[in-house]
Amino acid sequence: MKLTIARLKGDPMRKRNLVSNCLLAIGCGIIAVGFIAGIALSWEMGRFHFVIALYWWLSAIVSGFVFIGLSEIIHLLQNIYDRLNCSALPQPGHHSSFENGAVRANNLDDSPNEPVTPDSESSHNTPVKFNGLTVRLDQEKMKAEFWITADSLHIMKRSVFQPEFDAKLIKKIRKTDINRNFEKEKDYLIFTFHDPGTRTWHRLAFKTYTIHDYERIVTLLQNVKP
Numbered sequence: 001m002k003l004t005i006a007r008l009k010g011d012p013m014r015k016r017n018l019v020s021n022c023l024l025a026i027g028c029g030i031i032a033v034g035f036i037a038g039i040a041l042s043w044e045m046g047r048f049h050f051v052i053a054l055y056w057w058l059s060a061i062v063s064g065f066v067f068i069g070l071s072e073i074i075h076l077l078q079n080i081y082d083r084l085n086c087s088a089l090p091q092p093g094h095h096s097s098f099e100n101g102a103v104r105a106n107n108l109d110d111s112p113n114e115p116v117t118p119d120s121e122s123s124h125n126t127p128v129k130f131n132g133l134t135v136r137l138d139q140e141k142m143k144a145e146f147w148i149t150a151d152s153l154h155i156m157k158r159s160v161f162q163p164e165f166d167a168k169l170i171k172k173i174r175k176t177d178i179n180r181n182f183e184k185e186k187d188y189l190i191f192t193f194h195d196p197g198t199r200t201w202h203r204l205a206f207k208t209y210t211i212h213d214y215e216r217i218v219t220l221l222q223n224v225k226p
Contacts, residue, residue, distance in 0.1 A: 016071075016075050016078075017074070017075075017078055019074055020071045020072075020074045020075040020078065021071075022071075023067045023068070023070050023071035023074065024067070024068060024071040026067045027063075027064040027065065027066070027067030027068035027069075027071060028064065028068070029064075030060055030063050030064040030067065031060050031061055031064035031065075033060065034056050034057060034059060034060015034061070034063070034064070035056075035057055035060060037056050037060075038052070038053040038054070038055070038056030038057045038060070039053060041053075041056065042056070125149045125150045125151070126149070127147035127148060127149045127154065128147070128148045128149075128216075128220060129145060129146070129147050129148075129164075130145060130146040130147075130148070130208065130210075130213050130216070130217060131145045132145075132208060132209065132210065133145060133146060133206050133207070133208050134206065134207050134208070135155060135204070135205070135206045136188070136203070136204070136205040136206070137155065137170070137171060137202070137203075137204060138202055138203055142157060142170070143157070144156060144157045144170060145157070145158070145167070146206070146217060148217070148220045148221065150225060151174060151175055151176075151224075151225065152172055152173060152174050152175060153172070153173045153174075153175065153178070153221060154169060154171075154172050155169070155170040155171040155172075155173070156168065156169060156170065157170050173193050173204070174196065175221060175223075175224045176224055177193045177194055177195070177196060178191055178192075178193040178204075178221055179191060179192045179193065179201075180221075180222050180224075182218065185205070187207040188205040188206065188207045189205065189206060189207070189214060189217075189218065190203060190204070190205040191203075191204045191205075191221065192204070
């Protein structure tokens with residue numbers, strides 16, 4: 001049974017992107033400021049002028065609801081996009097059902113329009129890179145990137161303006177040391193792995209705002225050459 005975006009990210013009607021949140025905050029702020037300004041500016045000579053207050057209140061309500069309406073439109077379009085364009089994920093605890101399917105990768109040596117399969121990906125060991133991830137390595141939480149080659153996962157860290165060649169290697173994990181089964185916890189997918197020569201298992205969890213990357217990462221991590 002496959003996971004939909006609604007199951008992965010929770011109830012989509014409760015999730016808003018940054019633009020929608022900003023517009024909603026601006027709209028509510030305009031209404032609040034207009035209401036306070038209407039009360040403050042309607043007092044003249046010790047008398048309260050309701051007409052002046054009403055003018056400010058109506059102006060604030062109209063302007064505020066314009067921004068709130070735009071926020072709801074963007075939120076609705078985001079929900080529609082997520083429902084129509086989300087790729088389903090394999091069910092936690094099982095192997096990926098997409099191991100033989102084509103995977104689109106941002107490989108520097110491949111054409112942007114050329115589909116890349118796990119088999120072809122492992123033929124030249126050029127890393128497939130996923131940025132913008134929130135990674136939890138045991139108890140340590142960080143913003144990081146996954147660089148996945150044919151035989152290993154490289155957890156890399158760099159600043160926004162830092163070039164790739166200057167990225168810092170946080171952890172290198174061989175694919176053969178990663179448990180192919182995984183779990184889901186809220187927005188995170190959780191794998192376990194052990195260091196070579198030890199029996200101690202570590203926890204590797206990650207989440208991304210690029211929904212399609214979940215399937216791609218799972219497929220590449222589970223594809224191990226014998």
